[in-house]
Amino acid sequence: MSIVACVAIVMVVASSCASVGSSTEAASSSTGANLDQQRSVGAPFEFGSAAAMVDDEVPEADVGVDPTVPIRTGDTLGDLAESVSVASPTSVLIAGLDIDAPVSPVGIDADGAFDLPPGNEAGWYRFGPVPGSEGSAVLAAHVDWNGVPGAFFNLREATSGDRLTVVYEDGSRLDFEIIRVDQYEKTELPLADLFTREGPPQLALITCGGDFDRATRSYEDNVVVIAIPV
Amino acid sequence: MTLLSRALAATALVAATTFGVSSAAGAQDTSEVYVVHGIPGVDVDVYVNDALTLEGFAPKDIAGPLDLPAGNYDIKIFAAADGPAATAAERTDDAVIDVAPDVPGGANLSVIAHLDGEGAPTLSAFANDVTETAAGEGRVTIRHTAFAPAVDIVAGGAAVPPFTNLTNGNEAKADLPAGDYPTGIAATGTTEVLVEAPVTVAEGTNLVVYAIGDFAGGTLELLTQSFDGLHSAPAAVNAGNSGLLADQTSTSTLLVVGLGAMALLSVSAVAVNRRQV
Numbered sequence: 451m452s453i454v455a456c457v458a459i460v461m462v463v464a465s466s467c468a469s470v471g472s473s474t475e476a477a478s479s480s481t482g483a484n485l486d487q488q489r490s491v492g493a494p495f496e497f498g499s500a501a502a503m504v505d506d507e508v509p510e511a512d513v514g515v516d517p518t519v520p521i522r523t524g525d526t527l528g529d530l531a532e533s534v535s536v537a538s539p540t541s542v543l544i545a546g547l548d549i550d551a552p553v554s555p556v557g558i559d560a561d562g563a564f565d566l567p568p569g570n571e572a573g574w575y576r577f578g579p580v581p582g583s584e585g586s587a588v589l590a591a592h593v594d595w596n597g598v599p600g601a602f603f604n605l606r607e608a609t610s611g612d613r614l615t616v617v618y619e620d621g622s623r624l625d626f627e628i629i630r631v632d633q634y635e636k637t638e639l640p641l642a643d644l645f646t647r648e649g650p651p652q653l654a655l656i657t658c659g660g661d662f663d664r665a666t667r668s669y670e671d672n673v674v675v676i677a678i679p680v
Numbered sequence: 681m682t683l684l685s686r687a688l689a690a691t692a693l694v695a696a697t698t699f700g701v702s703s704a705a706g707a708q709d710t711s712e713v714y715v716v717h718g719i720p721g722v723d724v725d726v727y728v729n730d731a732l733t734l735e736g737f738a739p740k741d742i743a744g745p746l747d748l749p750a751g752n753y754d755i756k757i758f759a760a761a762d763g764p765a766a767t768a769a770e771r772t773d774d775a776v777i778d779v780a781p782d783v784p785g786g787a788n789l790s791v792i793a794h795l796d797g798e799g800a801p802t803l804s805a806f807a808n809d810v811t812e813t814a815a816g817e818g819r820v821t822i823r824h825t826a827f828a829p830a831v832d833i834v835a836g837g838a839a840v841p842p843f844t845n846l847t848n849g850n851e852a853k854a855d856l857p858a859g860d861y862p863t864g865i866a867a868t869g870t871t872e873v874l875v876e877a878p879v880t881v882a883e884g885t886n887l888v889v890y891a892i893g894d895f896a897g898g899t900l901e902l903l904t905q906s907f908d909g910l911h912s913a914p915a916a917v918n919a920g921n922s923g924l925l926a927d928q929t930s931t932s933t934l935l936v937v938g939l940g941a942m943a944l945l946s947v948s949a950v951a952v953n954r955r956q957v
Contacts, residue, residue, distance in 0.1 A: 519745075521743040523742070528902070562916075594921070594922040597924070642913050645913035657919045
């Protein structure tokens, strides 16, 4: 047997990550703690005798290689294009519901949940699409926060056909029409659909609703409003 | 001796091997394979199963994905020729690299021609991790495929695990919160940055960085390959902490109860009044 089997050792570690601090702190941390550490070894070919070339156990693949395989010159690290700058949403208005909330870009909190801004502000999920772009853009805001109504206190009153407006940092505006208002138990929230980055543009406005659990200080449901560009 | 002449002087390097992927992945019968040219200074012609597949393939070029059925492939790489022969059998020069790897099914592979730890051309295969990343995170994979000593990735004067003691032919990877990391490359065990390597981790993307070339010869470069669309959704949207909706309900309930009580009192009062009449 002349095959030199160089089996890559791929340590398949559970992909769930320990939560880590803010982006730059994680890398500059002297301990590197909490990084999801995975290492593996490539599979360099070992050079044997010419006889090793003949592999009499695995039949040669008889399928030709597509001659039209795309070729591109790879970027080097310094040449990587800056991510395309898009105009972030800065406020959302639903006149009929007396909603007029500033919007700030947000990400994920320490628990892996949507990192809502405090108070009377709405958060735009900055890793997903901008409202109006392909996929499902998400704006979420509190129904209440520290004893006072939040930016989306009245969102549960929305009805299909209502109009809303998103204003962007470049001053542009885009109107949307509400096509659905749903209430889900939090465990039933269709997160993958609400945060998809594919498909026709839609805007999901999310807040809380339903019964309030005083022990955990949280609502049991989410109220979800789906709107599409007019 | 230049890299080019070294490459051309190399006798045909012959081997057979198995790309490293567990057989569990073999349920599907094809793999996506990328071919990466990581040897500076020499264009090549690549023959797969004797047929000219990549002509004049230049340094830093990335071809793919090739959708390859599982099986054994004969790969021969020659220095690029003008009007190269259509088949490897017709080439009169010696192959720089000549290998016959088994490609498994169901994998995502990058096969890179690069310099080994002695500066000789070689071919390595790496499995690309295209599994989902947690919301808010991206993945960085660093592959040492340069004629260079062992290295650490450093930031803020310290090594960044797991990117330590990386040697030729090996990789390390980690999932990190999306953002900019002002990292650099240092010889293992030191913190002096020899090559700046600032990395931007994009959410839901595996950024693969290959160190290629000859460090001492001044041709070291950091070639990148990105795999995006690995994102996942946040775990929850928790958007209320005060129970005002519940309070609102109980307030109105109290109001109703109160009005009811007042009504009863009124009725009683009327009754009393009547009685008095």
